[in-house]
Amino acid sequence: MSKSTAVSPQAVHVAARNLFASxxxxxxxxxxxxxVLAVSAPSLYNHVPSKQDLLHSIMNVAMDRALGALSAALEGVTDVADQLRRATEVTVLDFLENPAEVxxxxxxxxxxxxxxxxxxIDKRDAYGRRILDIVERGCAAGTFDVAEPRVASFAILEMGNNAKAWxxxxxxxxxxxxAALYGSFALRIVGHREGVSP
Known part of the structure; x- marks a missing residue:
């Protein structure tokens, strides 16, 4: 049976993502x-220069999506507790909705x-810094009470992996x-004080 060469770049991305994950x-x-795509291997190079470029594209799409979702979730939100709740929710939701990419x-x-x-790494670190910034601002305002804001932010960032595991x-x-449950858990991690506003 002859192999079709009609394959979209998106199909290549999805096939590679699933195989790399599994x-x-x-x-x-x-x-x-x-x-997986029922095409010849040489035809893939019409869509991607190399397997390395494909891996980078998968990660880049994932990180840009996560950063965009985080920015959208925080837009216009001024209360630091709501910021942390929403940031945690969007982080966990991304892990649950995109398990292969994650x-x-x-x-x-x-x-x-x-x-x-x-x-x-720079994009991953930028994401982590946004979470840490929320925790540090909450601590400075007295809204949060946690001795190690950096460690607390690491724990919150790991919530996505935890939820994805089960x-x-x-x-x-x-x-x-x-995601909503984990958002409330994050507030407990940082020792959120009800009724205290920044």
């Missing part, structure tokens, strides 16, 4: 991706070469309900 970047060849981002950063690797979309809770 069997790892190093365990996936361009031939594997081509087989898996690739979490496990394959070591497989990226510079300058790709540093670019993704969440089942067919289970008792929806992704939105889980």
């Amino acid at each position: 069997q790892g970047y190093r365990g996936t060849s361009m031939k594997d991706i081509a087989q 898996t690739v981002c979490n496990t394959e950063i070591r497989s990226l070469e510079d300058p790709f690797r540093q670019a993704i 969440f089942d979309p067919r289970g008792q809770y929806t992704a939105g309900e889980v």
Whole structure:
């Protein structure tokens, strides 16, 4: 049977993302991706220069989406407790709604070469700094009471991984309900004081 060459860049992205998540970047060849798409391996190079570029594209899309969602969630929100709740909710929701991309981002950063690797690390760090900034401002205002704001922000950032480890979309809770629960948990982590405003 002849293989079709009609494949979109998005289809290549999705196939690679799923394979990298399930069997790892190093365990996936361009031939594997081509087989999923029922095309010849050489035809993939019409859409992407290399497997390394493909890995970077997957991570870049994921990070840009996460940063954009975080900015949208915080836009116009002035109360620091609401900021932390919303930031946590959007973080957890991203993990639950995009598990394959998150898996690739979490496990394959070591497989990226510079300058790709540093670019993704910079975006990841920018995301983390936004969470830390909220926690530090809350502590400075007396709204939060936590001895180690940096460690608290790390714990909050890990909530997405925690939820992703057990969440089942067919289970008792929806992704939105889980995200809302984790948003309230984050306020407990930072020792939120009810009724105290910045």
